[in-house]
Amino acid sequence: MSKRMSWAWSFAVMMAIAGAAFSPSGLSQESGLSGLLPKSAALAGWTPDGSPQEFKGDDLFVYIDGGAEIYLEYGFSRAVVQDYRTAGGRAVSLEVFEMADPAAAYGMYTFKTTGKGKPIELGQGGQLEDYYLNFWKDRYLITITGFDEDPETVAGLLTVAREADLAVRGEGRRPTIIDILPAEGLDSGSVLYFRGRLGLNNAFPMAAPGNLQAREGVRARYGQGQLVVLDCGEGEPVRESFDSLKAIFQGGGRFQDFIEAEGAISAADEKGTPYRASVVKGWVLITTGFEPKTSKNLLDSLRRKL
């Protein structure tokens, strides 16, 4: 092999190794998640306080004792936590959660945000609340929490967040079920995407006593009402889930005025809030808080998309 050929071969091998070792996020597969942590040079007075803590898989229970389940339900891989502090004693904590896939990161983002926060241009979607912010990008959910609501602390949240945003280079796709939601009247900050029992119970607490099962689902607000879309799977799963919902609506106590007509069931809860549900293929569609006509229009609109 000539010298020139040998150099070209070596270069090609080096490039192949480099390509394999770095993920689209820009993070070395060999390194821990700490590679995504902002360094003090870029942080205008905020410096790392202590060493980062990393947690993998079920170790999340060590960090979030009693609250790790929801992350694991969405699909959790690992997390890193790093505190930052100013010379004046203000502090913020950065948590980077690497989820199983972008849909899991998006889902956890929707779970942790209320829609009442201020939208911020970070990652693929972010919200700033009084003393904390969340954003998601690729398969990462990033949460930064201040320990007070002082303007300097809130500015620190944004400073650290922007650097963390730059560190994640890739982007991911949000779950396709979100695209099913009718755009007209949608309160986009209210979207809650879920992937299991805990998420379902939070999105639709009425489901808790029943056997409603969904592979995934989404809840969103439209004005005063809410729409819940559940992907149960065609055949037996969707039939069982719909029957379960029917039993809840018919169950008395909480619900009254049960009606079944034109393939839909409806009832009103103890406060008089109307509920309506129907099945399309493997999907259960539920509306709450709408006038019958609005509900019907919304469900018809969804039916055409499915």
Add this chain to the structure above:
Amino acid sequence: MAGRIGRREFLKRGAALGAAAVLGKGNLNELAREKSVVAVGVGGDPEKAALGAVKLLGGISNFVPKRSKVAVLVNVQSRHPGTFTRPEILRTALRLCQRAGATVIDCLSLQPMKQWQDTGLAKVVEEEGAKLKLFDPKDESLFRAVHVPDGRSLPEAKILNELFSHDVFINMPITKDHAGNKFTGTMKNLMGLNFSATNRTFHKPNWKTDPNDIAHLEQCIVDLNKTIKPTLNIVDATEFISTNGPFGPGELLKPGKVVAGTDRVAVDAYCASLLGLKAGDIIQIARASEQGLGEMDLLKVRIREMRV
């Protein structure tokens, strides 16, 4: 205060019942016979609110006899705002115990020192001359197997041994949201004294899909509460998360209240209402009430408030 009994009589009955319940022998229905009292201190100053709540129950000496050994359990699960018991409320409780003549005041915890330091709770314990006792939650030898009387999902609890060397147990959670069962209060806080591996069994192996998992978890919490009866519950409801619990960060509600009482179910029912929840919708509260641990119907509870 209606339903109040003499100090000597209270100590005689209360201490006997408390000790028996801690050991898993108590007749819990006996505790529910007298009308429950939920005492609420309300105001911007957490210390004064805590003082007010305890005062409404007749004062700390109704619960902490002279020369007693007191165990305190706070919630130090997270350091995010509104997720841990406020240091000011712990400080008040420790001072009250000292004034009552307690000779030993131990804060027991299965959480690491970093949590205690980051929340400011370690500083309070030190400043007030109490003792912080931290235990390895994975060391089974530190826990005592306790049969659960009428245990429906949890046949046996494993309670931190150290608790049993105390005469008085003050349970001091913060009330807040919980992603799994929507609510955290006095009853769930007791998981902070139970062996971590046993706590894990509160979830079924297929918890991600099993619709009965949450009911199972809630029943385990109720069962655990059949083995431990706190002498007094003092709940931080000054400022707490109403979303993304129990760890946070989440949306903060700020009722500015400290809630105290001996009836855990009544206290939890009251705290649930602060989160906009009906007690009957929280499975652990409903089942605890059904199974004789206390009263969840707030119309049957004497709620006393003091503005401070």
